[in-house]
Amino acid sequence: MSNNSNAALLEFVLRLGDNNLILGHRLSEWCSNGPFLEEDIALSNIALDYLGQTRILYTYAGTLEGGKTEDFYAYERFEHEFTNALITELPNGDYAHSIARQLYYSVFADLLLTELMKSKDATLSGYAAKAIKETAYHLRHATDWTLRLGDGTEESHQRMQKAIDDLFMYTGDMFATTEKEKSLVAAGIAPDVPALKAAWTKKVESVLKEATLTMPDAATWQMQGSRTNRHTEHIGYIIAEMQYVTRAYPGNKW
Amino acid sequence: METLNPLVWNGKEPELWNIANEVVDPEIPVLTVVDMGIVRDVTREGDNITVKITPTYSGCPAMEMISTDIKAAFHRKGFNNVSIEFVLSPAWTTDWISDYAKDKLEKYGIAPPPRSTADKNAILGKPKEVRCPQCKSLNTVMISNFGSTACKALWKCEDCKEPFDYFKCI
Numbered sequence: 129m130s131n132n133s134n135a136a137l138l139e140f141v142l143r144l145g146d147n148n149l150i151l152g153h154r155l156s157e158w159c160s161n162g163p164f165l166e167e168d169i170a171l172s173n174i175a176l177d178y179l180g181q182t183r184i185l186y187t188y189a190g191t192l193e194g195g196k197t198e199d200f201y202a203y204e205r206f207e208h209e210f211t212n213a214l215i216t217e218l219p220n221g222d223y224a225h226s227i228a229r230q231l232y233y234s235v236f237a238d239l240l241l242t243e244l245m246k247s248k249d250a251t252l253s254g255y256a257a258k259a260i261k262e263t264a265y266h267l268r269h270a271t272d273w274t275l276r277l278g279d280g281t282e283e284s285h286q287r288m289q290k291a292i293d294d295l296f297m298y299t300g301d302m303f304a305t306t307e308k309e310k311s312l313v314a315a316g317i318a319p320d321v322p323a324l325k326a327a328w329t330k331k332v333e334s335v336l337k338e339a340t341l342t343m344p345d346a347a348t349w350q351m352q353g354s355r356t357n358r359h360t361e362h363i364g365y366i367i368a369e370m371q372y373v374t375r376a377y378p379g380n381k382w
Numbered sequence: 383m384e385t386l387n388p389l390v391w392n393g394k395e396p397e398l399w400n401i402a403n404e405v406v407d408p409e410i411p412v413l414t415v416v417d418m419g420i421v422r423d424v425t426r427e428g429d430n431i432t433v434k435i436t437p438t439y440s441g442c443p444a445m446e447m448i449s450t451d452i453k454a455a456f457h458r459k460g461f462n463n464v465s466i467e468f469v470l471s472p473a474w475t476t477d478w479i480s481d482y483a484k485d486k487l488e489k490y491g492i493a494p495p496p497r498s499t500a501d502k503n504a505i506l507g508k509p510k511e512v513r514c515p516q517c518k519s520l521n522t523v524m525i526s527n528f529g530s531t532a533c534k535a536l537w538k539c540e541d542c543k544e545p546f547d548y549f550k551c552i
Contacts, residue, residue: 166536170528177532180441184470254471258440261473261552265527 133315136308137249138192139211140318142201143309143355145185146212149202151233152178153366154220163223170269171226177262181255188251203374207364208357215298217363221291224277224284228291230270235331236302236324237263243319252317271335278339289341300350303328387416387480398424401459402433405451408444409531412490415448419478422469430463431456436474439532439552476551488515493522493537493548512548514539524548 155175162168186198215233220226241263244256277288303322312318333343353359374380386399402424403416415421415435423434433452437445449466456464476495479487484494493515511520519541527550529536534547 166526166528169530169536170526173528173532176441176443177439178441180437180439184440250471254473258470258473261475262439265550265552269527 132308133311134192136312137317138189139306139308140312141185141189141192141252143211145182145189145201146210147216147233148178148182148185150210150212150363150366151216151229152176152182153370154216154218155226157220158226167223174230174266174269177259177266181259181262184255184258188255199374203371207359207367210359210363210367211354211357212363213298213302213304213354214351214360215295215302217360217366218295218298219362221294222287224287224291225295227270227273227277228288228295230266231274231292231335232295232299232332233302234263234267234270235328235335236299238267239324239327239331240319240321243324246316247318248316274335274341275339278336278341285340288339292336292341293344296344296348297351301352301354304352304355306355385482387419387478387483389478389480390416390419390421392423395424395426398426398431398456401455401461402452405448405455408447408451409533410487410490410492412486413479413483415452417480417483417486419474420448421452429461430465431461432465432467434467434469436469438474442532474552476549479549487549488513491515491546492534493546495549495551512537514542514544515546516544517542 152175155171155178158168158171159175160168162171182202183198186201189201190196190198213233215229218225218229238260241256241260245253245260247253247256274288277284279285280288303325305321309318309321313320329343329346336343351360386396386403391399399416399421402421403414405415407413407415407418407420410418418438420435420438421433422436423432425432425434433456435445435448435452445468452466453464456462479495487494493512512522512524513520514522514537517539519539521540522537523540525536525538525545527535529547529550533550533552535550536545537548538545
């Protein structure tokens with residue numbers, strides 16, 4: 129493989145891995161803070177799935193770069209080196225906000241993985257076939273709760289609608305791509321992510337409708353940045369917490 | 383000696399597969415890692431043994447312990463050069479748990495997954511029927527799709543009122 133296509137593949141694998149790591153880290157903050165025990169366990173389980181998926185991807189990235197470990201990508205990179213979609217790094221907000229994000233992201237992940245299963249890269253297609261089974265459960269979880277909160281009490285409906293509205297401006301960034309990634313699409317390795325937008329809108333719309341919620345205006349201004357190394361202010365706080373121990377004790381093993 | 387799971391054993395190296403079959407799943411000690419379909423292949427080249435394993439869920443925290451336990455089992459039998467290889471493809475499925483192992487699960491108090499993931503309802507968390515492992519009633523309801531470990535959901539029985547784990551179908 130040429131250096132260019134290797135760099136493109138590495139960028140794409142890290143994009144997938146970073147999405148999983150940062151969202152998984154955010155969800156793990158619900159551990160022991162869930163609204164009730166079963167949800168505490170559910171959100172922690174989903175966080176664990178994302179973490180496991182991250183490890184597969186970071187390990188693969190390490191082989192592409194010749195010998196870097198999965199820990200390097202999580203613990204030794206700075207904010208601008210992370211390429212996660214902006215929506216994954218936002219603070220959890222109230223429970224409705226976390227559910228709205230899970231809905232937006234799980235619908236996206238399900239579509240992405242469905243396409244990635246057809247990748248000509250055997251590691252990526254194998255990863256997708258594994259991850260999509262877990263994502264089916266995440267999507268079902270997010271859908272169930274969107275229905276329950278949206279079509280629940282007046283208070284839950286209003287808060288779920290607010291969460292859906294608040295987060296909508298970050299959804300467009302999930303579909304952002306790069307020139308390098310386009311070369312992988314042409315080679316049949318990466319799916320055409322921007323092309324997933326129509327199916328995503330349709331699916332989210334149908335869930336919201338069933339939940340008696342209103343789909344935000346498609347013309348809403350969209351925040352962009354994750355593919356051009358620009359983040360919200362929140363990424364630094366996540367990384368500071370995540371990397372503190374490894375930076376305080378470099379190279380330590382336990 | 384326990385039966386080797388016919389859904390994963392390729393009929394080769396029975397001695398080595400039987401050693402792997404002594405290792406139990408740390409979370410579900412009633413099943414071995416061969417019963418679970420976690421062990422995908424055991425091969426020998428000279429003195430070197432390679433055991434291929436696959437995780438049930440990507441984030442399964444038991445994989446490290448399973449690797450260590452498999453190595454230890456082989457060391458006890460005098461095989462000192464054992465390497466563990468992680469494989470992802472094909473993705474693990476509950477279809478690899480044999481009927482014999484499903485019976486063991488139910489006796490242990492965990493409702494086993496349905497017979498096949500080909501039943502789409504089962505994948506979507508709506509299996510046709512989940513039988514209470516305690517009183518065998520079919521009058522059961524799901525409490526949460528996420529349970530005590532990544533591979534289990536939490537259910538309860540409306541007849542005997544006992545909560546129980548259900549092995550999720552994937």
